[in-house]
Amino acid sequence: xxxxxxxxxxxxxxxxxxxxxxQKDALWGYGMILIPLIGMLIFILIPFGMSVYASFTSWPMGxxxxxxxxxxxxNYVDMFNNKLFWQSLGxxxxxxxxxxxxxxxxLLLAAAMNRGTRYEKVFRVVYYVPVISSVVxxxxxxxxxxxxxxxxxxxxxxxxxVSDPPNWMSHAGYTKWVVIIMAVxxxxxxxxxxxxxxxxxxxxxxxxAAQVDGANWWQTFRSITLPLLMPVTFYLIVTGVIxxxxxxxxxxxxxxxxxxxxxxxxxxxxxxxxxxxxxxAGYGSAVAVFLAIIxxxxxxxxxxxxxxxxx
Amino acid sequence: MKKLLALLLTVCLLSTLxxxxxxxxxxxxxxxxxxxxxxxxxxxxxxxxxxxxxxxCIVDFRVSGDQYxxxxxxxxxxxxxxxxxxxxxxxxxxxxxxxxxxxxDDYLDVSTLGSIWPEALNLYKYDEETxxxxxxxxxGLPKDFSAVSMTVNKAIIRKRDAEIRQAIADGILPFYPExxxxxxxxxxxxxxxxxxxxxxxxxxxTLPETAGSKQVYGTHLWEDFCLxxxxxxxxxxxxxxxxxxxxxxxxxxxxxxEGFMKIVEVGGSGSSTDETSGYLKxxxxxxxxxxxxxxxxxxxxxxxxxxxxxxxxxxxxxxxAPWPISDEYASLSIxxxxxxxxxxxxxxxxxxxxxxxNPELAAKFAYAMSADPEVQRFLAKRGGQLxxxxxxxxxxxxxxxxxxxxxxxxxxxxxxxxNGHREVSSMTWNDLWLTEGFNTGLTSVWSFYEKSDLGVTPxxxxxxxxxxxxxxxxxxxxxxxxxxxxxx
Numbered sequence: 001x002x003x004x005x006x007x008x009x010x011x012x013x014x015x016x017x018x019x020x021x022x023q024k025d026a027l028w029g030y031g032m033i034l035i036p037l038i039g040m041l042i043f044i045l046i047p048f049g050m051s052v053y054a055s056f057t058s059w060p061m062g063x064x065x066x067x068x069x070x071x072x073x074x075n076y077v078d079m080f081n082n083k084l085f086w087q088s089l090g091x092x093x094x095x096x097x098x099x100x101x102x103x104x105x106x107l108l109l110a111a112a113m114n115r116g117t118r119y120e121k122v123f124r125v126v127y128y129v130p131v132i133s134s135v136v137x138x139x140x141x142x143x144x145x146x147x148x149x150x151x152x153x154x155x156x157x158x159x160x161x162v163s164d165p166p167n168w169m170s171h172a173g174y175t176k177w178v179v180i181i182m183a184v185x186x187x188x189x190x191x192x193x194x195x196x197x198x199x200x201x202x203x204x205x206x207x208x209a210a211q212v213d214g215a216n217w218w219q220t221f222r223s224i225t226l227p228l229l230m231p232v233t234f235y236l237i238v239t240g241v242i243x244x245x246x247x248x249x250x251x252x253x254x255x256x257x258x259x260x261x262x263x264x265x266x267x268x269x270x271x272x273x274x275x276x277x278x279x280x281a282g283y284g285s286a287v288a289v290f291l292a293i294i295x296x297x298x299x300x301x302x303x304x305x306x307x308x309x310x311x
Numbered sequence: 312m313k314k315l316l317a318l319l320l321t322v323c324l325l326s327t328l329x330x331x332x333x334x335x336x337x338x339x340x341x342x343x344x345x346x347x348x349x350x351x352x353x354x355x356x357x358x359x360x361x362x363x364x365x366x367x368c369i370v371d372f373r374v375s376g377d378q379y380x381x382x383x384x385x386x387x388x389x390x391x392x393x394x395x396x397x398x399x400x401x402x403x404x405x406x407x408x409x410x411x412x413x414x415x416d417d418y419l420d421v422s423t424l425g426s427i428w429p430e431a432l433n434l435y436k437y438d439e440e441t442x443x444x445x446x447x448x449x450x451g452l453p454k455d456f457s458a459v460s461m462t463v464n465k466a467i468i469r470k471r472d473a474e475i476r477q478a479i480a481d482g483i484l485p486f487y488p489e490x491x492x493x494x495x496x497x498x499x500x501x502x503x504x505x506x507x508x509x510x511x512x513x514x515x516x517t518l519p520e521t522a523g524s525k526q527v528y529g530t531h532l533w534e535d536f537c538l539x540x541x542x543x544x545x546x547x548x549x550x551x552x553x554x555x556x557x558x559x560x561x562x563x564x565x566x567x568x569e570g571f572m573k574i575v576e577v578g579g580s581g582s583s584t585d586e587t588s589g590y591l592k593x594x595x596x597x598x599x600x601x602x603x604x605x606x607x608x609x610x611x612x613x614x615x616x617x618x619x620x621x622x623x624x625x626x627x628x629x630x631x632a633p634w635p636i637s638d639e640y641a642s643l644s645i646x647x648x649x650x651x652x653x654x655x656x657x658x659x660x661x662x663x664x665x666x667x668x669n670p671e672l673a674a675k676f677a678y679a680m681s682a683d684p685e686v687q688r689f690l691a692k693r694g695g696q697l698x699x700x701x702x703x704x705x706x707x708x709x710x711x712x713x714x715x716x717x718x719x720x721x722x723x724x725x726x727x728x729x730n731g732h733r734e735v736s737s738m739t740w741n742d743l744w745l746t747e748g749f750n751t752g753l754t755s756v757w758s759f760y761e762k763s764d765l766g767v768t769p770x771x772x773x774x775x776x777x778x779x780x781x782x783x784x785x786x787x788x789x790x791x792x793x794x795x796x797x798x799x
Contacts, residue, residue, distance in 0.1 A: 058796040061384035063409040069796050078789070083782075084747060147586050170584035172754065172766030257535075260583075260754040261767040276381030278741045279405070280793065281388075 048292070054285035061279045068282065075286035085287065087262055088270040091176065095247050095266070098180040098187075099240040103233060106188050110195030111221065124196070128189035135186070139253040142182045143169070169255070172263040179251050179264060191236055198232035199225060234306045238299055245295050248272065267291055339669050340369040341676060344386075344393035345454075346379035350609045354695045358686050362679050368672055387411050390666065394673040398451035398662035400434040401737030407437055407450060408799050412662045414448035418674035421449055426700045427682055428726060431456035435660045442798075451660030452681035455605065455696035458725040459536075459655040462603030462611070462716075463488060464596060465628040467511055467527060471599075474510045486645055488632070490718060496633045498648035501541065501570030504600075504635035505529075508579025511599035518626055522595040523587065530574060530600040531581030531589030534753050537602050539735065540634035542567035543653035549735040549745065550787075557744055557787050560780040566637060568756075568772045575760045583757040583765065596626035603631055605722055609694030612715050631721040633730070656731035697722050739787060740794035748783025 019027070050065060055075055059068035079085050109127065113120045130138060145151050146168035157165040168174045202225065210220045251264035258265035267287060275284030347355060352374050359370045373393070375382055380399070386392050387409070398406060406412040415421070424432060431453040438447025468475065468488055478484040483506050488497045499507060508529020515527045532538075542548065547563025550556065558564050574580045581589060581598070593601040594614060603611065611629045614621055621627045633652040640651055661677035663670055679686055687698040691708055694715060698704040704723055708714050725731035736742035752767075752775065759769035770778065 058793060060405065060409075060793070060797055062387040062405060062411055063797070064388075067409075071796065084751065143586070148584055149586065167584045167765070169586055170765060174766070258751065260765055262751055263766070272381070276384050278743055278746075279384060280741070 051285045051288050051292075054282055055289045057282045057285075059282040059285070061276060061281045065281075071282065075283045076290070078283060079286050079290065084262065084265070085267070085270055088265045088267045091263065091265055092245055092247060092267045094176055095180060095183070096241060096244040098184045099237060099244060101180070102184040102187050102191060102240070103236055105184065106191035107195055107229070107233075109188065110192045110199060111225065113192065114196050114199045124193065127192050130186045131189040133186075135249050136253060138182065138186055139250065142178065143254060146178050170260055172259070172261040175255060175259045175263045179247075179254060182254070183247075183250055187240075194232050194236065195229060198229045202228045230306070234302070238302055241298050241302070242295055245291060245298075338367055338369050339672050340371060341394040341667070341669050341673050342371040342373065343395040343676065344373045344375060344379075344383070345397055346376070347374050348606065348610065350613065350693075351606060351695050354609070354690055354693045355680075358680065358689060362676060366672065366675065370676065392664040392666060394664055394667040394669060395661055395676055396664065397454065398435065398660040399737060400658055400660070400734075401739070401742075403435060403437050403444060403450055404442075404794075405740075405797070406662065407439060408797060410665050412450045413665045413667065413670055414450055415452065415663065415674055415677065416448045418663070418671050419678055423678075424449070424452070424682060426702060427453060428456045428699060428701050428704070430726075430728065431658050431699065434658050435662075451662040452677045453658045453660050453699050454680065456658050456699055456726055457605045457656065457696065458722045458731060459540075459602050459604045459657075460721045460725065461540075461632040461634050461654075462593075462601050462607075462629050463632045464593065464599050464601075465489075465630055466596060466624055466626050467515075467599040469628075470515060470517070471511050471513065475507070478506065478510055491645060493646070494720075495645045495649060496652075496718070496721065498633045498645065498652045499635045500638045500641045501544075501567075501573055501635050502638050502641070505570075505573040505577045505579055508574050508600065509577045510579075512579050515597075515626075518596055519620075521620070522597055522626070524597065527597050527599070528581045528592065529579035529598075531585070531592055531598055532571065532574070532602070533589065534571070535750055538568065538571050539732070540652070540654050541571040543732050544634055544636040544651065545570060546637060546639075548732075550738065554738050555787070555791065557748065557780065557783045559749060559776045559783055565773050565776050568776065570635065570637065572756065572760045572772055575757065582761060582763075583754070584763070594627075596621075600632070603629070605697050606695060608716055608719075612694050630716045630718045632718065633721060650729055653730055653732045654725050655734050656725050657734040657737070697726065740790040743790060744783045744787035748779060748786045752779060 054065055054068065056070055056072060057065070057068035058071045058074075059065055109123075113123050113127075146153055148154055148165070148167045148169060151168070153168065154165040166174050168178050206224045206228075207220060210224060215223070246268050247266045248268040251259065251266055252269060255264045258269065268291070271284045271287040271291070274280045274287065343359075345355070356372065359372050362368075363370055379397070383392075383396055392411060398412060432449065433445040435451035435453070436445050436447050436449050437443070441447070475484065475487060479487065484499070484503055486497055488499075488507060490496055511527065511529040513527055514525045516525055518525050518527070539549070542564055545563050545567035547561060547565075547567050548558055549564070551558060581587075581592060585592075587595075589598060589601060592598045594610075608629075608631075611627075614627050615624055615629055634654050636648060636651040640648055643651070661680055663673040663677060667673045681699055684700060684703065687700055687703060688707075690696050691698045691703070692714060697719075698708050704726065709720055709723060721730075736745050752770075754765050755767045755770040756772060756775050757763075758765040758767050759771050762769075
């Protein structure tokens, strides 16, 4: 039903006014996409526009954005001149090392769990548990695991004869790896499920043909499974890069402050602290806009590369 | 039948909703949002219950965690502020300029506030016309006027009695770590204090299993919270008088910081790589000296007096103590040292939202929490804070033995100004010059004095302070510019 000049127009009215089936269909279609479009406008486009606007102002939190004073490119200049910002960006990219590691492990585990063995459903549940577990609880567990004095990792290393095992939580060279290991472990479950779904979508006939040709497991995996799983891998990389660029909770919960020598300090932590703790929402918006541009460019590159791969 | 059932259910639901709404409408309600430790929360809940009864109102008391300030900023920006919330002393101008807080002068008889510590009350005054803080209208009432002293676990001192007495005999320490017969506090120099901490670092086999380890340390301090008294004790400061210059590379600042790191250097401190914090160590009876805020004493007292876990105060017996001072004062007598030590004093206030629908009730609440003698007595006796009322703090708080700890005069001396220095981070528009300008590279200094590989370039105090000076100054300049940009 559509409103025109205060009068309800019903389906018979439309018929009387001569709208054909295609026009009516299109009308319903537009009506249906209007709802997500409005959502996108309210929750994505307007906030993004406000962020871009705010990034050119000295907007302090607590004040209406309408009253914020324009400062031109000052926030961007400050951001580019801030060593801590570059360090946070470097750390954020460093964390993305976890993406290929996570993909490789989940692909192998998915392949192992997709062979029709007896307890594979149990394993799937076990690997999925971290995904639905509270990140706070997981962080606490990992803090204990990596505790330099009494953690099981160092206890294990000591029992193997390592007299001076690493200070995982206090040494700037190790702290990022603690976060990476935890993030990879937590994310494995969802990647495995997606890979298994992808593997089950591959037609058996390809494998049968390969078998006839005498291909071994590795050849089959490399030449059939891997290429046909590319859409899943592509999806996981894109979402991984987007998620990785927004890394906040794990390092913040795991370490006091920004970790030793700011080693666990990420761009989103920088953004959050500047905006809320230091009330510099204009600067925080500049960081957010710059980060959004980076993510957009990275995603674009991935789409291009994926497109070339398809060809 | 189904229709009848559905109708009945609907009627039930609507009537419940109506009753609930009607009940809620009965009494005026204010939302109060604060942060507090568990023991403080319990105290406030008792006080608020009484306030509700006396004023026939509902106080929706919400306690946030360590994200209190960011959450408050977000709610203020969204125009959804609680009726009563905390006002940081560094935020008064900003809150007034953004019309976030209402002046209490409009709702209270301010002449009744004369009994509050004037230094604390002045922190919440601002004159918009002259842009002067400390004058004009009152935008908040102190929730507390707090002090952070050193605290000592006397149980550890008793266990190390022989070693301490030997150090006194050897001339390493000038006196025993307790108040002398003339009421003088044991004020040590940096070197003396470091040596005392070293003496108190030992394996204590008598500690209960719950301590987690038998290793006891002299102390376990960290710069963010504990360095300031060392800087002030050396006669230095973080900022110049008008807060336009950072003084990190000044000789006095470096001397104080070196005094702080001396404890690490001699091996009297927990290590930077320890994953048990100093606070937890202190609560477990594994630290002899530790900072103590006025809000901490309730929690400390609870452990001290718990006979089931701490029989005969065998491993936890706390008292407050002064901070150490410059080695320059080594030749001074204990009497001459009394006015040389300095600790941090600070405040946070109750303010009322300019958007509050019940500003009178909100102001009444702020007044009751801040200036009601009964409330102040209750909170101080429970170890939540010092009395906000000068007469009470300088009178019954010191003379009545139902207050604790024993050496609470240390706190009062700090508030009286002789041994207190206002927290520096709230003296500027933002504290990035400190948090980002100073605190971010401290691992390098620990690495140098602990002689340990922490994955950073080790730096001594002077090198570090000189390396960060320019950036910190730039951040302070930015803060000043930010303030100017926001001026209405």
